[in-house]
Amino acid sequence: MSACPDPLWPSSRAGARLTVDLDAIASNYRYLQNCVGNASCAAVVKADAYGLGIARVAPVLERAGAKDFFVAHVDEGIRLRSVVSKDARITVLHGPRPNAAGACAYYGLRPVLNSIEQIAVWRDAAGQARAPLEAALQVDSGMSRFGLSQADLEALREDEGLMDGLDVSLVMSHLACADTPDHPANPSQKARLLEMSAQLPAAPLSLSASSGIFLGPDYHLDMVRPGAALYGLAPNQNGPNPLAPVVRLQAHILQIRDLLPGEGVGYGLTYRPTMPRRIATVAVGYADGFSRHGAGQGCAWFEDFCLPLLGRVSMDSLIVDISDVPDGKLGPDMMVDLIGPRRSVDDVAAAAGTIGYEVLTSLGHRFHREYVGNGEMP
Numbered sequence: 261m262s263a264c265p266d267p268l269w270p271s272s273r274a275g276a277r278l279t280v281d282l283d284a285i286a287s288n289y290r291y292l293q294n295c296v297g298n299a300s301c302a303a304v305v306k307a308d309a310y311g312l313g314i315a316r317v318a319p320v321l322e323r324a325g326a327k328d329f330f331v332a333h334v335d336e337g338i339r340l341r342s343v344v345s346k347d348a349r350i351t352v353l354h355g356p357r358p359n360a361a362g363a364c365a366y367y368g369l370r371p372v373l374n375s376i377e378q379i380a381v382w383r384d385a386a387g388q389a390r391a392p393l394e395a396a397l398q399v400d401s402g403m404s405r406f407g408l409s410q411a412d413l414e415a416l417r418e419d420e421g422l423m424d425g426l427d428v429s430l431v432m433s434h435l436a437c438a439d440t441p442d443h444p445a446n447p448s449q450k451a452r453l454l455e456m457s458a459q460l461p462a463a464p465l466s467l468s469a470s471s472g473i474f475l476g477p478d479y480h481l482d483m484v485r486p487g488a489a490l491y492g493l494a495p496n497q498n499g500p501n502p503l504a505p506v507v508r509l510q511a512h513i514l515q516i517r518d519l520l521p522g523e524g525v526g527y528g529l530t531y532r533p534t535m536p537r538r539i540a541t542v543a544v545g546y547a548d549g550f551s552r553h554g555a556g557q558g559c560a561w562f563e564d565f566c567l568p569l570l571g572r573v574s575m576d577s578l579i580v581d582i583s584d585v586p587d588g589k590l591g592p593d594m595m596v597d598l599i600g601p602r603r604s605v606d607d608v609a610a611a612a613g614t615i616g617y618e619v620l621t622s623l624g625h626r627f628h629r630e631y632v633g634n635g636e637m638p
């Protein structure tokens with residue numbers, strides 16, 4: 261060990277840098293709120309704000325106007341409580357598991373009650389608290405994932421005591437096919453929500469997440485719940501993406517070498533050039549969330565140069581072809597874009613046969629993370 265500690269910050273030593281543009285998140289929020297007019301626009305920040313860091317992202321969304329936040333788990337809600345104001349309403353999509361109901365009530369989280377069992381758990385929590393507790397109710401309008409069935413609604417009608425002490429302030433459901441605008445499930449799920457909610461206490465209604473917002477005003481109801489669109493993902497496969505990109509992933513080149521025809525590259529030697537190539541090893545791999553399924557698909561970018569991905573993705577590195585870059589322009593330790601202005605999160609996902617949601621939530625924590633902007637209006 262040298263006598264002197266490294267004078268530089270870990271950030272300058274990291275192999276890669278993930279930049280999260282907080283201004284873009286705020287501007288996406290304002291864009292979506294504007295799209296839905298009088299409906300209110302909540303913000304979904306489950307899974308650590310889709311991998312981008314809830315402690316940095318949620319306060320920006322709150323300053324941009326969000327009053328309602330959705331998370332999946334009670335512990336995500338507890339964490340969120342400490343980073344937003346006490347007026348922010350936090351809704352827990354998975355509802356109160358029996359062991360989590362006490363904490364849910366203590367931290368002032370609103371659970372989504374998805375089943376008769378969850379309704380009973382929350383009613384008992386209200387009994388213990390000796391005060392009405394706020395709740396959202398979810399109905400299953402056709403996705404068969406979460407929510408009360410028609411039979412459950414009938415059971416509720418027969419046993420009115422089940423809802424004692426519950427202050428129902430939202431009735432919601434979730435669309436299964438919103439990214440396919442002409443899918444018949446969309447109007448059918450909306451009609452089911454309206455029919456089912458008519459059998460429940462009157463409350464504001466919510467159906468749409470990101471993609472549903474783009475199905476038009478019929479789908480906005482009283483509240484929309486976007487997540488993905490806030491983080492710049494495209495709301496559907498067709499047409500231009502109106503949302504601002506939020507993340508950029510840049511990685512350092514660790515080594516450059518010249519390759520002769522017939523030499524093999526990476527695990528399995530799956531790539532062998534027929535012409536001499538110049539290649540670079542880059543400091544991002546599948547352990548950073550850059551899927552092995554993306555091997556050999558698409559390119560990294562340096563300025564306007566496409567750098568095709570070669571061979572398999574390793575755990576900590578991948579290899580790109582830099583032959584098209586003029587000599588001397590790109591050297592060891594310089595950075596290339598894996599996600600950036602020329603290649604979106606959705607492009608990376610398509611190359612790996614998955615969706616942008618999975619790419620974002622898989623992004624690792626070995627990169628230096630840099631947050632730019634503060635979410636204030638320009």
Ligand SMILES: *Cc1c(COP(=O)(O)O)cnc(C)c1O
Pocket residue numbers: 304306353434468469470471485486487488489
């Ligand atoms: C995740 C989730 C959302 C947000 O979905 P996006 O497609 O990311 O906008 C909204 N509602 C529910 C119930 C969810 O599970």
